[in-house]
Amino acid sequence: MSGVILTVTLNPSVDRALEVDALVRGEVLRAADSHIDPGGKGVNVSRALLANGIRSTAVVPTGGAEGEQLVDLLEAEGVDLLSVPIAGRTRSNITLAEPDGTVTKINEVGPVLSDAEFAQVSKAVLDAAATADWVVICGSLPPGPSIAAFTELCERLVAAGTRLAVDSSGPALLAGVSAGAALVKPNREELAEAVGAEPATFGDVVAACHRLRAAGAGTVLASLGADGAVLVDADGVLAGVSPVSVPRSTVGAGDALLAGFLAAGARGASALTEGLAWGAAAVSLPGSRMPTPSDLDRTHVRVTPDPDPSRPLHS
Ligand SMILES: Nc1ncnc2c1ncn2[C@@H]1O[C@H](COP(=O)(O)OP(=O)(O)OP(=O)(O)O)[C@@H](O)[C@H]1O
Numbered sequence: 001m002s003g004v005i006l007t008v009t010l011n012p013s014v015d016r017a018l019e020v021d022a023l024v025r026g027e028v029l030r031a032a033d034s035h036i037d038p039g040g041k042g043v044n045v046s047r048a049l050l051a052n053g054i055r056s057t058a059v060v061p062t063g064g065a066e067g068e069q070l071v072d073l074l075e076a077e078g079v080d081l082l083s084v085p086i087a088g089r090t091r092s093n094i095t096l097a098e099p100d101g102t103v104t105k106i107n108e109v110g111p112v113l114s115d116a117e118f119a120q121v122s123k124a125v126l127d128a129a130a131t132a133d134w135v136v137i138c139g140s141l142p143p144g145p146s147i148a149a150f151t152e153l154c155e156r157l158v159a160a161g162t163r164l165a166v167d168s169s170g171p172a173l174l175a176g177v178s179a180g181a182a183l184v185k186p187n188r189e190e191l192a193e194a195v196g197a198e199p200a201t202f203g204d205v206v207a208a209c210h211r212l213r214a215a216g217a218g219t220v221l222a223s224l225g226a227d228g229a230v231l232v233d234a235d236g237v238l239a240g241v242s243p244v245s246v247p248r249s250t251v252g253a254g255d256a257l258l259a260g261f262l263a264a265g266a267r268g269a270s271a272l273t274e275g276l277a278w279g280a281a282a283v284s285l286p287g288s289r290m291p292t293p294s295d296l297d298r299t300h301v302r303v304t305p306d307p308d309p310s311r312p313l314h315s
């Protein structure tokens with residue numbers, strides 16, 4: 001990895017993970033353990049890169065006591081930050097984790113980003129993008145910025161020659177696609193929403209990825225939970241999987257996959273293998289802990305070209 005990676009999390013969070021024996025509605029549950037982590041998808045990409053010795057800069061709007069806490073948590077981890085102060089309060093997202101690896105997430109909507117605040121964040125991103133190898137915009141959009149304003153940011157980045165990656169959902173994902181993002185990483189639900197059809201087979205996934213490429217995206221990395229991931233780019237189609245014997249928490253697995261893929265050059269079987277190794281390692285770790293080199297095991301990753309189109313998806 002030669003250049004600098006800039007991650008952008010427009011709606012970051014303080015992630016609180018509570019370990020409970022079993023989730024029972026209407027009961028007082030006692031948490032056996034709890035963790036607090038800096039959160040948000042781009043933040044996690046930066047954390048995963050750093051855990052593997054790759055520096056990046058994380059752009060985050062932050063406000064209120066939770067915003068200060070987020071900055072403190074990220075500084076304590078050593079993540080390089082470009083924090084833009086906002087009037088609203090940074091959100092707190094809750095994860096309820098059960099011993100069998102089932103996680104239930106409760107994500108706040110997040111603070112409103114005013115037009116002026118979004119303009120400030122955009123300026124920070126565009127300025128820093130001038131020296132970045134990749135700009136990686138991840139996660140949900142906070143309330144406030146119009147999709148037109150977000151699309152304009154993506155278009156300006158692409159027009160400036162930036163390699164843009166977008167991992168978001170709904171209209172924000174489509175904005176990245178139509179702006180010509182070099183890379184998009186939808187998960188199964190996001191892919192289904194983007195093309196208006198639920199994929200049931202690998203053939204459906206590949207067809208959906210081709211549609212996103214035809215609509216403007218360069219590379220599509222579709223993450224499919226326990227079914228692994230499918231990579232569709234100008235060189236063709238690859239599918240890969242990395243089985244996990246004891247899943248502990250899938251929170252942040254997609255972010256780890258994306259970070260590993262970028263870290264390994266974002267092209268071909270070697271990058272897909274690396275991404276799958278990082279994703280599987282994240283699933284084996286509690287909360288949204290990001291894997292370090294000693295957590296990675298590439299020997300179980302299987303990548304093959306042109307998956308059988310009739311193969312069904314399980315997860
Ligand atoms: N149960 C699992 N077993 C093995 N690998 C998994 C499992 N769940 C996820 N993974 C790995 O993690 C990657 C990302 O998972 P997923 O498709 O759920 O991403 P995501 O929905 O974007 O996750 P998040 O939003 O929590 O970061 C998958 O491509 C796969 O490599």
Ligand SMILES: O=P(O)(O)OC[C@@]1(O)O[C@H](CO)[C@@H](O)[C@@H]1O
Nearest residue numbers: 039040041093107139140251252
């Ligand atoms: O609400 P969003 O932006 O879609 O997702 C936010 C989030 O669930 O994603 C990360 C895991 O991928 C967590 O750190 C964070 O809480």
